[in-house]
Amino acid sequence: MGTHYITEDCTTCGACEPVCPVEAISPGDPMYVIDKETCTDCGACDDVCPVEAIKY
Template identity: 45%
Template sequence: MALMITDECINCDVCEPECPNGAISQGEEIYVIDPNKCTECVGHFDEPQCQQVCPVDCIPFNPEHPESKEDLLEKFHKLTAEK
């Protein structure tokens, strides 16, 4: 499942550079995660890096984008093939 950033985000800027897929960007008010690029760091790391660095714990799993580990790994392979 892709991750999402809730409105508890304080715009501290620490999550964006941690995303290996470039899925995090500044939205109109808070940072946002592109579910088409988010692999929960599958293929890169054991744990989602944005969740690890977030000081306010505002990056939960997005229930609107359920994906299995296999789906996430397939997305990782597609994203890295495009680079």
């Protein structure tokens, strides 16, 4: 089973963090990160990322 992850294309805009229903996304250095243990692969973050930096 795969898990969503954020690529280096992340611009740290923050659009993904508030839409995550399980709070699996947090600011990292230098980009946001998804906690693979918490992520339920709902895809909400992928839908709002303006630069398509979230992959599955």
